Amino acid sequence: MKRHYACDIVVVGAGPAGLSAAQAAAEKNLDVVVVDANSHPGGQYYMQPLGAGSVFARSAQVMRGKTRIRGATAAGVKMLLATEVWGAVPGFVLHARDADDAVCIESKVVIAATGAHDRVQAFPGWTLPGVMTPGAAQRLAKTSSVPPGRRTVLAGSGPFLLPVAGAILKAGGTLVEVVEAQSSLLSTLPLLAAHPNKWLETMRLLFPVLAARTRLRFGEVVVAASGEKRVREVELAPLDAEGQPDFARRRVVPDIDSLLVGFGFQPQIELTAVLGCRHHFDEEAGGWCCTVEKDCGATDTSGVFAAGEVCGVNGAVPAALSGRIAGLAAAGHILDEETAFERRTLARSLQRARRFARGLNRRFMPPAGLIGRLPDETVICRCEDVTAGEIRETITEGMDTIHGVKLWTRAGMGPCQARTCGWSLARLVAEETGNSMEAIGFSRPRMPLRPVPLNVVRDSLQQVEE
Amino acid sequence: MSRTAEVIVVGAGVVGSAIGAELAVLGHDVMIVEQGMPGAAVSGASLACIGSHMVDMEELPLLAWACEAWRTLDEEVGGFEHNPCGQLRFILNEEDLATARAWIDVERNAGLDVTLLDPAEVLEVEPSLTGPIMAASWSKDDAVVNPFLAVRAFLNRARDCGARLETRCRVDSLIEREGKITGVRCATTDMSAEHIVLASGPWTARLAASLGMNLPVRPRKAQCLATVRIPPSIRRVVGACESDGGVEAGYTQIQQSRNGQVLFNTVLADGCVSDGAPDRIPEVDTAFVRDSVEMLLFLFPDLWSAHLLRSWVRFEAVTPDSRFLIGPLGPEGLWVAAGDCGTGFTRAPAIARLIGQMLGGEHPAFDTTLYEPDRFSCERPAST
Known part of the structure; x- marks a missing residue:
């Protein structure tokens, strides 16, 4: 079956950026549709529990999310949920699917608020059942009140580990350890001192972890996981002065059934890439980001705006602000109305909020030498079963870019289209070749943005022309 | 690394890689220069069918020989998923x-x-x-190959015989002196050679234009x-x-x-x-x-x-009559092998053979009049 919608503005993504953008545009009396692949709006930050009796139902973040969602709906925004966008044609037509239904949305303007996804790091054992990303574990906990396991080790780097720890504890899980790769948090103190508005939030994030007397370790990274049918133990090693894991001093944490490893996020640029927008590399903002004009969110493709994490990973507050800016600017684009005055104050707040976020990102950069030292037999691309050794071999034959390695090994060609392995692959190629992450490029997204059944494609494209 | 070779092949698609391998096997000092990654542009995006059926009636001897050459390459080198599926x-x-x-x-x-x-x-x-x-x-008897790995196999054969490969090196123009080709100009360096083979697919016309020639590719x-x-x-x-x-x-x-x-x-x-x-x-x-x-x-x-x-x-790369341009072009020492029209994989070994024979002064094994580069009278005016 095929459903068809026509509107002024389609917003892709119902997280903080998308909701703010949609509401701002709808308040200008425009017809706005928001599409999101999840069954509830809110994105990762304002994630809404699926059941009414959830322990998360009344949490501050969920309540704030509810307010945002209500605000957008009250302004007249139409939500198409459980609807995944797989194609985008200039002009604009978005092709999406709701289960086996084809959904086509025509609009004058597209606002990409597609967010970010976990940056996955490969290590021996990372493909074992029970090994997940912190983002996935948080989703499981917050939507379904299910912890990722009974005994969990949470490792990686960055402030995001704290809300994940909090969610797991609240969902009834046990955190054996939380392991932060940075050697201490002291470096964040000057940053916090300069942003007093962040103190309360910091306390709120720290409190449940401290109250549960969770064991916190610093300056260590996961170097391997093992187990027969499921992860049973994890090996951790301290980082030496050069940021390399010191294998001689590694230790084992036994008796676990889940391991979460995360090193922040990377922007989801499939939609903006397919729409032909320019992207740039910004390591501190998560890698390849959609390039937008700061004060309006316009990309270099006319009629396409972008807001939130897709333009650089900065967290929810900047995302919401940039969403509102993009919503206003997009409305101005259609109505031929000047919105610069309204946007100016928002842009100033955005700049300040981004300064804090960038400061945090800089302090929690993933250690540089983790991937280069992986043993040859470590799987990097799990869709196509490509090992570090096979990738190294093609590099010695002259394939010194992501695209080149992909062609000869199939790394990144599988169903996830490098969403999972892309970062590990990029780090491996960069470390082995000595080329910069920017020079080695990225695996360019193409239509479809996500795998889609052929009958849905057929239904969607019938009578597109003639 | 020396920036001089006897032959520079511009382009490491399937045609350029096959030519590079053939010339290296014949004992020439070869450098293959590729603007991006080998096989990453036109060849890698091909469905790489190796067949002679419904391709071109006049080219049948060449096509049949080429299909056989692929089978031989599979036996001798392998590793590129040659599948004689019909x-x-x-x-x-x-x-x-x-x-x-x-x-x-x-x-x-x-x-x-x-x-x-x-x-x-x-x-x-x-x-x-x-x-x-x-x-x-x-x-x-038709077959398919893995396009990426087929290019890889040709390149490995070329390198085993001493050929060099320069990737991410875009040739901006050709250099000619007194009616003879002398080298290529890249962004950061010049490379000199006695022979230049343009196996540059849809980029061939741009390179020919750098010497004032108008190739209909x-x-x-x-x-x-x-x-x-x-x-x-x-x-x-x-x-x-x-x-x-x-x-x-x-x-x-x-x-x-x-x-x-x-x-x-x-x-x-x-x-x-x-x-x-x-x-x-x-x-x-x-x-x-x-x-x-x-x-x-x-x-x-x-x-x-x-x-x-x-x-x-x-x-x-498409030509007006859907056939390749194969042979000498313009100044002495310049050769072209381009114009795949979407079916370059099958012909690659045969094109390599022809270029090897012509460049070595031998009589070509197939009728080359079908492929003459100047058959559309595309040569520049004689004044230059």
Whole structure:
């Protein structure tokens, strides 16, 4: 079956950026549709529990999310949920699917608020059942009140580990350890001192972890996981002065059934890439980001705006602000109305909020030498079963870019289209070749943005022309 | 590394890599210069069918030899998934049936094993092709290869014989002195050579233009789709019968790769050229996606639930008569081997052989008048 919608503005993504953008545009009396692949709006930050009796139902973040969602709906925004966008044609037509239904949305303007996804790091054992990303574990906990396991080790780097720890504890899980790769948090103190508005939030994030007397370790990274049918133990090693894991001093944490490893996020640029927008590399903002004009969110493709994490990973507050800016600017684009005055104050707040976020990102950069030292037999691309050794071999034959390695090994060609392995692959190629992450490029997204059944494609494209 | 070679091959697609390997095997000092990654532009985006069926009647001796050369390469080197799966060309109407009969007559006379099958016989050869076709031609000896790994195999052979490969090195122009080619100019350096072979696909015309020559090699948009891996469903290369309309009449090609992905495309109208071709690669056209999916499901209705995973676009190098330009061009020492028209894989070993023979002053093994680079009187005025 095929459903068809026509509107002024389609917003892709119902997280903080998308909701703010949609509401701002709808308040200008425009017809706005928001599409999101999840069954509830809110994105990762304002994630809404699926059941009414959830322990998360009344949490501050969920309540704030509810307010945002209500605000957008009250302004007249139409939500198409459980609807995944797989194609985008200039002009604009978005092709999406709701289960086996084809959904086509025509609009004058597209606002990409597609967010970010976990940056996955490969290590021996990372493909074992029970090994997940912190983002996935948080989703499981917050939507379904299910912890990722009974005994969990949470490792990686960055402030995001704290809300994940909090969610797991609240969902009834046990955190054996939380392991932060940075050697201490002291470096964040000057940053916090300069942003007093962040103190309360910091306390709120720290409190449940401290109250549960969770064991916190610093300056260590996961170097391997093992187990027969499921992860049973994890090996951790301290980082030496050069940021390399010191294998001689590694230790084992036994008796676990889940391991979460995360090193922040990377922007989801499939939609903006397919729409032909320019992207740039910004390591501190998560890698390849959609390039937008700061004060309006316009990309270099006319009629396409972008807001939130897709333009650089900065967290929810900047995302919401940039969403509102993009919503206003997009409305101005259609109505031929000047919105610069309204946007100016928002842009100033955005700049300040981004300064804090960038400061945090800089302090929690993933250690540089983790991937280069992986043993040859470590799987990097799990869709196509490509090992570090096979990738190294093609590099010695002259394939010194992501695209080149992909062609000869199939790394990144599988169903996830490098969403999972892309970062590990990029780090491996960069470390082995000595080329910069920017020079080695990225695996360019193409239509479809996500795998889609052929009958849905057929239904969607019938009578597109003639 | 020395920036001098006896022969510089510009382009490491399948044609350039095959030429590089051939010349290196013959003992020439070869440098292959590639602007991006080997096989990453036109060749890698190909469906890499190795076949002589319904390609070109006048080229049959060369095509048959080339198919045999691929089989030999598979035996000697291997590692590029050479799969002698055979090719079916489906027929939907009486006119195409007549066309197919004419092709089959000529090809059988040339000694090729090609037959006409009725729908029941087609099902024996390709059990999941249950769509309502009228008949199909069946060319048992056609094959497919993995395009990336085939290029890799040629390059490895070239390097084993001493050839050098420079990647991410774009040639901006050709250098000529007193009627002789002397080298190429890249962004950061000049390289000198006695011979330059342009195997640069849709970029060939730009390079020839740097010496004031106007080569009629144009980029044409070609597109393709792939599903996720599915269990073995399609055994053969399945193509549309060559219609009387020639290249303008469109084409279909469907196959399942060794790892399980179904690769397919159907072009009903002539591919359009978009802005920035061939340097900027656009997205696939909506009408192309629709036609390709409809044709796939028309022939293989059971695949409706398979998931589409990927699309890609490449720019083939097209000449006015759909044949390659192979041979000497302009100043002494300059050679060209370009104009794949989307079927460069099959011919690559034969083109390499021809270039090897011509460059070495031997008599070419095949009729080269078909491929003469100046057959469209594209030479620059004699004054220069």
